[in-house]
Amino acid sequence: xxxxxxxxxxxxxxxxxxxxxxxxxxxxxxxxxxxxxxxxxxxxxxxxxxxxxxxxxxxxxxxxxxxxxxxxxxxxxxxxxxxxxxxxxxxxxxxxxxxxxxxxxxxxxxxxxxxxxxxxxxxxxxxxxxxxxxxxxxxxxxxxxxxxxxxxxxxxxxxxxxxxxxxxxxxxxxxxxxxxxxxxxxxxxxxxxxxxxxxxxxxxxxxxxxxxxxxxxxxxxxxxxxxxxxxxxxxxxxxxxxxxxxxxxxxxxxxxxxxxxxxxxxxxxxxxxxxxxxxxxxxxxxxxxxxxxxx
Numbered sequence: 001x002x003x004x005x006x007x008x009x010x011x012x013x014x015x016x017x018x019x020x021x022x023x024x025x026x027x028x029x030x031x032x033x034x035x036x037x038x039x040x041x042x043x044x045x046x047x048x049x050x051x052x053x054x055x056x057x058x059x060x061x062x063x064x065x066x067x068x069x070x071x072x073x074x075x076x077x078x079x080x081x082x083x084x085x086x087x088x089x090x091x092x093x094x095x096x097x098x099x100x101x102x103x104x105x106x107x108x109x110x111x112x113x114x115x116x117x118x119x120x121x122x123x124x125x126x127x128x129x130x131x132x133x134x135x136x137x138x139x140x141x142x143x144x145x146x147x148x149x150x151x152x153x154x155x156x157x158x159x160x161x162x163x164x165x166x167x168x169x170x171x172x173x174x175x176x177x178x179x180x181x182x183x184x185x186x187x188x189x190x191x192x193x194x195x196x197x198x199x200x201x202x203x204x205x206x207x208x209x210x211x212x213x214x215x216x217x218x219x220x221x222x223x224x225x226x227x228x229x230x231x232x233x234x235x236x237x238x239x240x241x242x243x244x245x246x247x248x249x250x251x252x253x254x255x256x257x258x259x260x261x262x263x264x265x266x267x268x269x270x271x272x273x274x275x276x277x278x279x280x281x282x283x284x285x286x287x288x289x290x291x292x293x294x295x
Contacts (some may be wrong), residue, residue, distance in 0.1 A: 031063045032085040038071055038094040043078060046070040075111065113176040113183045116220070120257065126292035128152050132267055132282065134208050135167040135193050139290055147172055152193070160200055167193025167208060173216070184217035187261075202275035210286055214263025220256050234262070257294045263287075 036045050036057040045053040047067050052060065062085045071079035071094045079094045122143040128150075129136045137154030153166040169191035176185025188211075195206040267286040271279065 031061050032087050033089045034060050034062055034067075034069075034083075034085060035089065035091040036060075036069065036071065036094065037091065038078070038096065040073055040078075040096045042073065043094070043096065044072045046072070076115070109177040109179065110175050112178040113185060116178065116183045116218075116256070117173070117176065117185060120259075120294040124259070124292040124294045126259075126290055128290035129288060131287040131289075132269075132285070134210070134267055134269060134286065134288075135165045135195060137165055139292060141171075141292060148187075148189075150191075162196065162198050164197075165193070165195040167191055169210075169212065171212070176216075181220040182217060183220065184215055186213070186215050187263075188213050197278075202273065202278070204271065204273035204275050204278045206272075207270045209268045210265055211267075212263055212265040212286075214261050214265075214288070216259055216261040218256055218259045259292045259294060260290070261292070262289045 034057070036053070038045070038055060041055045043055055044051055045055075045057050047060075047062070047069055049068070049070075064086055066082055066084050069079065069081060069083050069092065070077065073096050078096055079092070083090065083092070124139075124141040126139045126141075127137065128139040135152055135154075137152050139150055139152045141148050141150045143149075148171040150169040150171060151166070152169065153164075155164045157163075169189055171187050171189035173185050173187045176183060191208070191210040191212060193208045195204070195208070197204045263286075265286045267282065267284065269279075269282040271281050273280070
C-alpha cells in the first residue's frame with residue numbers, strides 16, 4: 001500500500017510540474033533575477049566576461065548557479081566577485097567613489113599615479129623658494145583647462161622700505177608613477193614676473209623669465225617607521241626647510257593632500273638698480289623647491 005501511495009504522489013507531482021511548464025516559462029522555475037545598480041552612466045557590466053549592460057542592469061534573468069560579475073569604469077575595476085544566483089531577486093550596488101578599491105584594482109603604476117592626482121582639488125596654496133635670486137613667496141595654484149596656473153609673490157611696505165614681487169607660471173604635468181607609498185609626476189612650464197625693492201637710499205627693479213622642469217611628489221600615508229630615504233637626501237641638499245616639513249608630516253600622521261616639488265630650468269633676470277650690493281643681471285640654471293596643500 002505504501003509503495004502504491006508513493007508512486008501515486010510522484011505521478012501527481014510530475015503532472016503538476018508538467019502543467020506549470022505549459023503555462024509558465026521554464027526559466028522562471030529554475031532561475032533568479034539579478035539587478036546591478038551603479039552610480040555611473042558609463043560603467044560597463046560584465047557577467048562571465050560578457051558585456052551585458054552599461055550603467056544599470058535590472059530584472060536580468062539567470063539560471064540558478066554561480067556567475068562571475070564584474071563592473072568597470074574605463075580601465076578601472078569597480079566590482080569583481082563570484083555571485084550565487086538562486087530562485088530569488090539579487091541586487092548588487094556598486095559605487096565608483098571607493099578609492100581603496102579603485103586604486104588597488106589598478107596594476108599599472110602610471111594609471112595608479114594618474115588616478116591619485118585626478119582626485120586632488122584643483123586649488124592649492126603653499127610657498128615656493130627660488131635659490132637663484134629670483135622670486136620666492138606664497139604660491140596660489142589653480143588647475144584649469146589641463147594646465148596649472150600659479151601666482152607666486154610677496155609684498156610688504158613700511159615707512160622706510162617697500163618690497164613687491166610677483167610671478168605668473170603656466171605648468172603642464174606629465175604622466176607620473178606610484179612607487180610604494182610615494183607618487184610623483186614630472187612637469188614643465190614657463191614663468192614671467194617682476195620685482196620692485198626700494199628704501200630711502202636705493203631702488204631696484206627686476207624683470208624675470210624662466211623655463212621650468214621639475215618633479216611634484218606626495219605620500220599616501222606616513223611610513224610605519226621614521227627613516228631617511230634617497231629622496232630625503234636630495235630634498236635636504238636643495239631645501240632643508242622642506243625636509244623638515246616632510247618629516248614633520250610623518251610625525252603628524254601624514255596627509256596625501258600635501259604635495260612637494262623640486263625643480264630646475266633656465267632663468268633670465270634683468271636688473272635696473274642704483275644699489276651697489278644688489279644682485280645684477282643673470283642668465284643660467286635655476287634651482288627651486290616648494291610645498292603646496294591641495295584643498
